[in-house]
Amino acid sequence: MHDGDILVTTVDDALIRNDEMLVLVGSEVMLLSVVSTEIARVCAGGLTLGELGDHLFSVFGPPLDGSRVGERTRVLVAELVEAGILRVASAPQDM
Amino acid sequence: MPWRSGLAFRVVLVSTRNSTCAAFAERLLRPALADTGIEAWAIRVTSAGLEDEQGARFDPDAEFMLRALGGNPGGFRATHLEAEIVDDADVLLTMTRAERDEVVRRFPRARQRTFTLVEYARLNDLVRPMAPLREHPLMLAPARFQAELTPADDIHAPVKADPQEYNLMATEIAEAVYLLAEHWIAMTPTRGPRRDPLGAARLLDAGADAEIVRLSAFGVPVDVQCTGEGGRALRRSLTAAWSRCLRKGDEPDSEPVHIEAIVHDDPTHLRVARARGAIGGETTADLMHALAGAVTVRAIDERAGDVIMLHAAGVSLLDGQVIAFVAPSGTGKTTLSRTLGKHYGYVSDETVVIDFDGTVTPYPKPLSILTAKHHLKKQVGPDEERLLMAPSKLRLGRVVLLNRVNRLDGDPVIEDVPLLAGMTELAAQVSYLPRLAEPLRSVARAIERSGGLQRVTYAEASDLIPLVPQFAGGAE
Numbered sequence: 001m002h003d004g005d006i007l008v009t010t011v012d013d014a015l016i017r018n019d020e021m022l023v024l025v026g027s028e029v030m031l032l033s034v035v036s037t038e039i040a041r042v043c044a045g046g047l048t049l050g051e052l053g054d055h056l057f058s059v060f061g062p063p064l065d066g067s068r069v070g071e072r073t074r075v076l077v078a079e080l081v082e083a084g085i086l087r088v089a090s091a092p093q094d095m
Numbered sequence: 096m097p098w099r100s101g102l103a104f105r106v107v108l109v110s111t112r113n114s115t116c117a118a119f120a121e122r123l124l125r126p127a128l129a130d131t132g133i134e135a136w137a138i139r140v141t142s143a144g145l146e147d148e149q150g151a152r153f154d155p156d157a158e159f160m161l162r163a164l165g166g167n168p169g170g171f172r173a174t175h176l177e178a179e180i181v182d183d184a185d186v187l188l189t190m191t192r193a194e195r196d197e198v199v200r201r202f203p204r205a206r207q208r209t210f211t212l213v214e215y216a217r218l219n220d221l222v223r224p225m226a227p228l229r230e231h232p233l234m235l236a237p238a239r240f241q242a243e244l245t246p247a248d249d250i251h252a253p254v255k256a257d258p259q260e261y262n263l264m265a266t267e268i269a270e271a272v273y274l275l276a277e278h279w280i281a282m283t284p285t286r287g288p289r290r291d292p293l294g295a296a297r298l299l300d301a302g303a304d305a306e307i308v309r310l311s312a313f314g315v316p317v318d319v320q321c322t323g324e325g326g327r328a329l330r331r332s333l334t335a336a337w338s339r340c341l342r343k344g345d346e347p348d349s350e351p352v353h354i355e356a357i358v359h360d361d362p363t364h365l366r367v368a369r370a371r372g373a374i375g376g377e378t379t380a381d382l383m384h385a386l387a388g389a390v391t392v393r394a395i396d397e398r399a400g401d402v403i404m405l406h407a408a409g410v411s412l413l414d415g416q417v418i419a420f421v422a423p424s425g426t427g428k429t430t431l432s433r434t435l436g437k438h439y440g441y442v443s444d445e446t447v448v449i450d451f452d453g454t455v456t457p458y459p460k461p462l463s464i465l466t467a468k469h470h471l472k473k474q475v476g477p478d479e480e481r482l483l484m485a486p487s488k489l490r491l492g493r494v495v496l497l498n499r500v501n502r503l504d505g506d507p508v509i510e511d512v513p514l515l516a517g518m519t520e521l522a523a524q525v526s527y528l529p530r531l532a533e534p535l536r537s538v539a540r541a542i543e544r545s546g547g548l549q550r551v552t553y554a555e556a557s558d559l560i561p562l563v564p565q566f567a568g569g570a571e
Contacts, residue, residue, distance in 0.1 A: 029522035
């Protein structure tokens with residue numbers, strides 16, 4: 001993934017309560033963590049990977065495990081893509 | 096009528112080498128399903144391998160054994176198991192535990208949909224879920240983790256070129272496959288009267304002998320046509336057990352779902368009847384259980400997307416508030432219904448149907464009671480069990496997650512459950528959840544309107560009798 005890749009949330013339905021999000025992807029229901037909830041929320045309209053990293057840093061500060069923001073963001077995004085919650089659109093027309 | 100979703104139940108059989116066990120199982124399962132009247136549009140069966148070269152031909156020894164059993168290996172080419180196949184499957188059935196673990200390792204999201212073939216057949220037989228087939232993997236999940244798998248859950252992998260080994264493999268696959276087909280037939284809709292290649296009408300004068308029982312399953316009209324030499328006795332049994340679901344009065348607003356049920360001790364008659372979509376059995380008891388599943392599943396299929404349908408036992412207070420006790424199949428809903436229904440209005444032991452405005456449509460079907468003698472679930476009517484009638488106007492009073500334990504010191508424990516965490520648990524017990532408009536929000540509204548989600552931990556159903564009124568009180 002590159003910093004310019006656009007990330008888009010692709011869930012079928014979502015329910016937010018108290019900073020947590022419950023999502024439906026296909027027939028699978030998943031409860032997202034606070035950080036994943038924020039990622040799904042801000043990517044609803046599309047956001048680049050780089051912008052996402054900056055946003056997460058501004059909301060949550062540096063990663064608690066000491067890793068770099070960019071690295072941590074890529075790990076989280078990869079998990080959400082694997083779960084079907086995010087999609088990587090490489091260009092604006094893919095949104 | 097086809098599945099209302101329009102999608103077949105998609106089964107993928109998996110083995111290390113597709114060209115051996117999984118292909119063999121695929122070419123046995125398809126005709127086994129066809130023999131019971133299940134067509135490809137209802138259940139689609141394919142196979143794939145973990146290590147095959149794409150396009151490889153059938154293993155010669157497996158092919159020889161398949162032909163010896165009357166199977167057809169024609170046109171087979173191996174398929175390698177890829178993510179697209181896994182994502183598309185409703186259930187993945189491997190031949191061994193090791194293969195199951197490997198599938199889950201490669202495709203973690205498939206964990207809840209991946210079983211060994213023997214494991215899945217065994218769980219179906221144990222739990223007997225009454226729900227559309229696509230919901231079965233999730234419904235079987237609680238039962239699957241109650242015990243470790245054993246070598247008995249593996250299909251024997253043949254040593255190359257040893258006929259006895261292939262025979263053993265074939266026998267084990269056939270046992271599992273036929274057990275699944277037997278369970279699935281009651282859960283699969285039919286297109287209605289169709290092909291009659293053996294002239295069934297000449298063998299069975301269905302018109303002269305047919306006796307029809309007219310039911311209403313949560314608003315869905317269902318006509319059960321009882322045929323065969325045991326048809327009259329079946330009609331009597333159905334009428335008694337389903338007494339609170341009998342349709343009376345005017346013609347229904349919609350075309351009834353039609354189910355043909357035949358009791359006959361001649362396997363040929365049964366085979367012919369099944370080929371045209373009937374549900375057949377040698378005894379009335381066999382049929383009663385299969386029909387309970389068939390009526391429930393077909394009604395659920397008809398109402399997909401229109402209402403919220405919970406796999407739940409339901410009882411009502413005098414004011415019409417319904418407490419829906421949600422639990423997976425095989426974990427005590429019927430026992431709870433039987434116990435509480437003697438003190439509160441009996442709504443259902445299986446399916447609580449909630450409209451978007453909170454009204455509840457009752458489904459007072461027979462209770463499925465396990466008999467030690469036959470290992471079958473006997474269908475006992477609510478009148479026979481002397482369960483109380485529910486008021487005519489019902490609305491949702493509370494959704495309660497059941498947590499039954501073997502032993503509990505003290506009284507049952509009732510606790511509020513945070514909405515989102517509770518819905519994660521509840522989701523597997525909502526039929527056709529994705530078909531609802533705003534699925535999560537619809538269910539959340541129903542729960543919040545009725546005061547929020549609760550969980551009760553208990554050991555004995557009788558301990559909940561005095562507590563039922565405590566659950567209610569949240570309905571608007």
